[in-house]
Amino acid sequence: xxxxxxxxxxxxxxxxxxxxxxxxxxxxxxxxxxxxxxxxxxxxxxxxxxxxxxxxxxxxxxxxxxxxxxxxxxxxxxxxxxxxxxxxxxxxxx
Amino acid sequence: xxxxxxxxxxxxxxxxxxxxxxxxxxxxxxxxxxxxxxxxxxxxxxxxxxxxxxxxxxxxxxxxxxxxxxxxxxxxxxxxxxxxxxxxxxxxxxxxxxxxxxxxxxxxxxxxxxxxxxxxxxxxxxxxxxxxxxxxxxxxxxxxxxxxxxxxxxxxxxxxxxxxxxxxxxxxxxxxxxxxxxxxxxxxxxxxxxxxxxxxxxxxxxxxxxxxxxxxxxxxxxxxxxxxxxxxxxxxxxxxxxxxxxxxxxxxxxxxxxxxxxxxxxxxxxxxxxxxxxxxxxxxxxxxxxxxxxxxxxxxxxxxxxxxxxxxxxxxxxxxxxxxxxxxxxxxxxxxxxxxxxxxxxxxxxxxxxxxxxxxxxxxxxxxxxxxxxxxxxxxxxxxxxxxxxxxxxxxxxxxxxxxxxxxxxxxxxxxxxxxxxxxxxxxxxxxxxxxxxxxxxxxxxxxxxxxxxxxxxxxxxxxxxxxxxxxxxxxxx
Numbered sequence: 001x002x003x004x005x006x007x008x009x010x011x012x013x014x015x016x017x018x019x020x021x022x023x024x025x026x027x028x029x030x031x032x033x034x035x036x037x038x039x040x041x042x043x044x045x046x047x048x049x050x051x052x053x054x055x056x057x058x059x060x061x062x063x064x065x066x067x068x069x070x071x072x073x074x075x076x077x078x079x080x081x082x083x084x085x086x087x088x089x090x091x092x093x094x
Numbered sequence: 095x096x097x098x099x100x101x102x103x104x105x106x107x108x109x110x111x112x113x114x115x116x117x118x119x120x121x122x123x124x125x126x127x128x129x130x131x132x133x134x135x136x137x138x139x140x141x142x143x144x145x146x147x148x149x150x151x152x153x154x155x156x157x158x159x160x161x162x163x164x165x166x167x168x169x170x171x172x173x174x175x176x177x178x179x180x181x182x183x184x185x186x187x188x189x190x191x192x193x194x195x196x197x198x199x200x201x202x203x204x205x206x207x208x209x210x211x212x213x214x215x216x217x218x219x220x221x222x223x224x225x226x227x228x229x230x231x232x233x234x235x236x237x238x239x240x241x242x243x244x245x246x247x248x249x250x251x252x253x254x255x256x257x258x259x260x261x262x263x264x265x266x267x268x269x270x271x272x273x274x275x276x277x278x279x280x281x282x283x284x285x286x287x288x289x290x291x292x293x294x295x296x297x298x299x300x301x302x303x304x305x306x307x308x309x310x311x312x313x314x315x316x317x318x319x320x321x322x323x324x325x326x327x328x329x330x331x332x333x334x335x336x337x338x339x340x341x342x343x344x345x346x347x348x349x350x351x352x353x354x355x356x357x358x359x360x361x362x363x364x365x366x367x368x369x370x371x372x373x374x375x376x377x378x379x380x381x382x383x384x385x386x387x388x389x390x391x392x393x394x395x396x397x398x399x400x401x402x403x404x405x406x407x408x409x410x411x412x413x414x415x416x417x418x419x420x421x422x423x424x425x426x427x428x429x430x431x432x433x434x435x436x437x438x439x440x441x442x443x444x445x446x447x448x449x450x451x452x453x454x455x456x457x458x459x460x461x462x463x464x465x466x467x468x469x470x471x472x473x474x475x476x477x478x479x480x481x482x483x484x485x486x487x488x489x490x491x492x493x494x495x496x497x498x499x500x501x502x503x504x505x506x507x508x509x510x511x512x513x514x515x516x517x518x519x520x521x522x523x524x525x526x527x528x529x530x531x532x533x534x535x536x537x538x539x540x541x542x543x544x545x546x547x548x549x550x551x552x553x554x555x556x557x558x559x560x561x562x563x564x565x566x567x568x569x570x571x572x
Contacts, residue, residue, distance in 0.1 A: 004235050004236070004237075005235070005240075006234065006235050007235075007236060007242065007245070007246070007259050008229055008233065008234070008265050008293075009232040009234050010251050010260055010294065010297040010301060010379040010380070011379045011380060012288030012290075012379075012381070013231070013232050014286065014288065014382070017232060019249070
């Protein structure tokens with residue numbers, strides 16, 4: 001009997017219902033990029049190569065690792081990444 | 095809703111004693127081949143002896159038939175209702191069924207019970223479920239695992255505190271608080287100058303936590319905020335402190351349980367808290383006025399969450415609504431571009447002259463003691479302080495007159511550089527008397543608990559008057 005929850009839009013409906021993705025930065029100059037390894041097997045192989053490529057372009061890279069891919073990142077880790085980086089690369093699958 | 099089955103239709107519920115009283119008659123009604131259809135609201139096992147029992151626990155049929163009382167008996171011919179009765183009235187049932195001897199052993203009359211369609215909160219659910227309620231606003235479907243309150247935060251609809259998720263049922267219930275058409279456009283809300291309908295106000299009133307009976311006050315407050323001289327756009331975007339403060343006058347304040355007494359300017363009263371908040375949510379959500387975007391306030395004020403109270407009206411003083419040209423007893427909202435509450439402590443004055451001097455001295459601090467003709471002031475006089483004026487026969491108008499005279503200030507003390515302070519009035523004001531406030535720049539209201547020789551001054555926006563914001567008053571209608 002209970003369908004999905006439907007809310008009525010309280011706004012002037014000037015923006016689309018689907019929330020837009022954050023704007024991509026025009027360049028990586030001066031940006032610090034975080035690389036988050038979710039601890040999936042061999043994810044590090046791909047991310048190590050990405051790290052090399054970014055560093056070759058002069059981009060500052062910081063590496064992070066989730067304790068386990070089976071759970072969301074600990075809040076402390078998410079907050080640290082947000083505080084230390086402008087952008088983050090996270091692999092979500094095998 | 096499919097067309098009605100011919101014959102007799104009975105709408106009933108098991109928990110109704112009158113329904114169980116007539117249940118044994120169903121078989122008798124159906125005995126000659128007349129189709130007897132029972133729509134049962136609670137227990138599909140009810141209705142033995144009927145030709146057909148329809149499980150109506152979703153209340154679709156009961157709602158479509160607009161049943162208020164069970165049992166309801168309806169005679170249907172060619173798919174159309176011909177006649178109905180409700181409860182048990184032997185004569186009516188005999189006539190409608192065409193059975194002269196029906197229920198001879200039963201009492202002549204038994205009242206029925208309320209239909210489940212009329213249980214509190216159910217009718218809105220049914221109106222939404224069966225498509226009778228139509229909304230112009232966009233439907234936002236949230237994920238099954240999403241928490242509705244969190245979804246409102248995530249979409250930027252909140253002022254920072256949790257909001258009530260604006261479901262269609264809640265908005266429908268909120269709209270029952272007004273006679274106005276949900277589609278009526280009440281104005282263009284700054285800063286985006288987006289058209290605002292009664293429905294949009296109702297949605298934001300739901301989120302603020304209002305009851306439906308507050309909606310007329312919220313609508314009046316939004317309409318008042320959109321009056322040009324109030325200058326809502328400027329109030330929103332200024333780097334200064336102010337936000338729209340709402341004072342409610344008239345019997346509606348008591349009728350909806352507003353607080354004009356103990357802690358009137360503080361927390362704890364639903365009507366005060368949610369009416370002021372609803373106005374701010376309309377500005378935020380419909381108008382697009384968000385802090386850090388168009389709202390550029392350097393510090394803001396806690397009153398920008400909500401700032402709304404009722405005047406403690408007293409026969410010896412004209413309420414603010416009367417001072418502003420409305421008949422006593424008219425329900426009004428008055429909007430003032432208010433900053434924060436500055437307490438005035440005077441526990442020794444027993445004469446109106448002394449207390450007026452205290453008020454005037456404290457009111458000099460609006461904006462800066464060396465500035466004048468900038469911000470207005472709203473003076474909130476507590477019951478214990480107001481008694482000093484009542485006992486001496488001072489009307490509000492008299493107090494205003496005395497304050498105006500006391501606030502003719504020495505320009506010498508206020509010009510730039512005076513007192514070793516760079517801020518101040520132009521040097522040309524030296525040697526003159528300077529009015530602290532523009533004409534019409536002081537409003538006086540009475541509010542507060544019965545104990546405490548304290549009043550308060552609420553500074554207005556430093557751009558008060560035609561240059562920025564002038565207080566506005568609007569009648570509250572239904």
